[in-house]
Each structure stands twice: as C-alpha cells, then as structure tokens.
Amino acid sequence: ENETVGLLVMAYGTPYQKEDIVPYYTAIRHGRRPSDEQIADLTRRYERIGGSSPLAELTRQQALALESRLNVRRKGLTFKTYLGLKYIHPFIEDTVKRIHNDGIDRAVALVLAPHYSRFSVQSYADRARAAAEKSGGPKILPIESWYREADFIRFWTKQIQQTLALIPKPEQDQSIVIFSAHSLPEKILKNGDPYPDQVAETAESVAKEAGIIHYVRAWQSAGKTRDPWLGPDVLNVVRKLGETQVYKHFIFCPIGFVSEHLEVLYDNDQECRQLVESFGGTYHRPQMPDTDPLFIDALASAVLKALD
Numbered sequence: 001e002n003e004t005v006g007l008l009v010m011a012y013g014t015p016y017q018k019e020d021i022v023p024y025y026t027a028i029r030h031g032r033r034p035s036d037e038q039i040a041d042l043t044r045r046y047e048r049i050g051g052s053s054p055l056a057e058l059t060r061q062q063a064l065a066l067e068s069r070l071n072v073r074r075k076g077l078t079f080k081t082y083l084g085l086k087y088i089h090p091f092i093e094d095t096v097k098r099i100h101n102d103g104i105d106r107a108v109a110l111v112l113a114p115h116y117s118r119f120s121v122q123s124y125a126d127r128a129r130a131a132a133e134k135s136g137g138p139k140i141l142p143i144e145s146w147y148r149e150a151d152f153i154r155f156w157t158k159q160i161q162q163t164l165a166l167i168p169k170p171e172q173d174q175s176i177v178i179f180s181a182h183s184l185p186e187k188i189l190k191n192g193d194p195y196p197d198q199v200a201e202t203a204e205s206v207a208k209e210a211g212i213i214h215y216v217r218a219w220q221s222a223g224k225t226r227d228p229w230l231g232p233d234v235l236n237v238v239r240k241l242g243e244t245q246v247y248k249h250f251i252f253c254p255i256g257f258v259s260e261h262l263e264v265l266y267d268n269d270q271e272c273r274q275l276v277e278s279f280g281g282t283y284h285r286p287q288m289p290d291t292d293p294l295f296i297d298a299l300a301s302a303v304l305k306a307l308d
C-alpha cells in the first residue's frame with residue numbers, strides 16, 4: 001500500500017474578515033496589542049486593497065496545486081496537503097496535531113517564502129517541530145530554503161522578459177529592474193543570518209539569466225518599530241533613481257514573496273507606483289508566482305529533495 005506523506009505547507013496568514021485584524025496584528029506583535037492608531041492604519045491599508053487580502057485564497061490554491069503536481073511527479077507515494085499558518089487559524093500547531101491524528105508518520109515542512117532567515121523560516125520550522133514533539137509525531141522533514149530551485153529562477157526570468165516585451169524597443173534600454181524582499185531588523189546580521197546573501201544571490205541569478213544589466217536591490221515593507229531595519233528601503237532607492245532621470249520604466253520584482261498580498265498590492269502597487277508616476281516614470285509589476293506551473297514545479301522539486 002502507498003505511504004501517505006504529509007505536506008505541511010506553512011504561510012503567513014491574513015485576516016479573513018475585518019474582525020480578525022486586531023487578533024492577527026496582536027499575534028504578529030507577539031501578543032502585544034497594537035495601538036488604536038496602528039490598527040486604524042492597517043485597517044486603512046486593507047481597505048485600500050479592496051477590503052481584504054487575496055493571500056488566504058492564493059495560499060490555499062498553491063498548496064492544492066503543489067499536492068496535485070507531486071502526486072503526478074512521484075508515483076508510489078501519496079501526498080496530502082495540510083495548511084499551517086503563522087498568525088491566524090489554521091495555526092501551525094493545530095495542523096501538526098491533525099496530521100498526527102490522521103495517522104501520518106512523516107511530513108515535509110515547506111514555508112512559502114524562498115529565503116532562509118532565523119526570523120522567518122526558522123520560526124515556522126521551530127513551531128512545527130515543537131508541536132510534533134508534543135503530539136509524538138509526525139516526523140518533520142524541514143526545507144530550509146528553496147530559492148536556488150532552477151524553476152524559481154526561470155519563473156522570474158520569464159516574468160521580466162514578458163514585461164520587457166511590452167515596452168517599446170527604443171525604450172527598453174531605459175528600463176530598470178528593482179528586486180526587493182521584506183526587510184528584517186538589522187540585528188539579524190549579528191548572528192550571521194544568511195537572508196541578505198540569499199536574496200542578493202536570487203537577484204543576481206535572475207538578472208544574469210534574463211540578460212539584464214540595469215537592476216538594483218532594495219528592502220521593502222520594514223516594520224515601524226524603533227529597531228533599525230535592513231536598508232536601503234525601496235522607496236528611497238526609487239526616489240534617487242527618479243532624480244537621475246535616466247530611466248523611464250521601473251520593473252518591480254518582489255522576489256521575497258510568492259503571491260499577491262498586502263505588501264505587494266499596497267507597498268508596491270500603490271506606494272511605489274505613486275512615487276514612480278510622480279516623476280513621470282512607468283510602473284511595471286509582473287505577475288507574482290501564485291500558481292504558475294513553473295513556480296509549483298520549483299516547490300515540488302524542493303519537496304522531493306527533502307524526502308530523498
């Protein structure tokens with residue numbers, strides 16, 4: 001009989017409805033309730049992207065697409081997907097218990113973020129492992145990072161090439177690609193966190209494969225805390241590029257994220273767009289990975305490697 005392997009797909013999570021915003025934001029702040037002003041600001045940003053984020057639905061679709069793809073690519077095993085979220089139900093802990101109760105002995109743990117950081121991927125993995133220890137299973141097979149997957153690099157290469165193809169030939173030289181990922185507190189550097197290097201490597205690989213020479217890297221969506229965060233911030237980088245008046249087309253590639261959600265639809269599509277248009281530039285933001293087959297294959301390859 002076929003073994004059923006658990007596929008613990010972990011992601012950030014998003015408020016499903018307005019009432020979820022306060023508990024969600026409180027969970028992000030490690031149980032400290034944000035100020036009324038901060039809550040109002042976050043509520044306003046969700047309103048600006050249409051009331052809620054598409055993240056919940058996209059995460060679900062990604063997990064299901066991955067399960068189907070794996071069941072085609074790997075005969076002799078049955079993959080069963082389970083969603084575990086960081087800051088809203090279904091929480092990682094409850095999901096791990098459910099996998100165990102379903103009688104599954106092994107689960108590959110995949111985080112829907114390409115680059116490893118102690119602050120991001122590791123905190124998901126720690127919670128999964130602790131929950132599995134508590135319930136006496138399943139055995140967790142963690143994936144540390146998957147940013148080097150060839151199909152992931154191919155995905156962004158294809159997106160850039162498709163975007164460039166929409167720009168009139170004589171203006172293609174006046175295009176610049178902005179690669180960005182979520183900023184993290186600068187204190188991660190003290191422990192030699194590989195996150196900045198992994199993000200840089202991804203940008204270099206995509207730029208090389210796509211054959212582009214004009215590109216920059218920047219951090220986005222930094223938290224509004226007293227801590228210093230990794231910089232330069234994307235808005236500062238773009239403002240300076242605007243002042244040089246060299247470029248006409250600005251192609252935003254948020255390579256640290258894997259789907260459309262608040263950080264992309266608001267921070268990029270509204271804040272960055274507004275800035276670009278304020279100096280007469282044209283804003284471009286290729287499709288995010290979502291359920292693109294190349295992207296799903298990249299994830300599937302990472303899962304299969306973790307099993308072998």
Ligand code: FEC
Pocket residue numbers: 011012013014015025028029042053054055112113119120121182183184185222223224225256260261262263
């Ligand atoms: O609803 C949505 O579509 C939002 C999805 C969302 C994603 C996301 C990804 C990452 N974050 C990371 C780190 C931090 C750190 C803080 C922080 C704060 C927020 C807030 C919201 C939020 N994050 Fe997030 N993040 C998303 C949403 N994030 C909302 C709180 C309000 C705000 O600041 O905008 C700072 C915590 C603090 O205040 O002390 C740190 C990282 C990622 C990418 C990796 C991953 O997906 O896990 C890292 C999606």
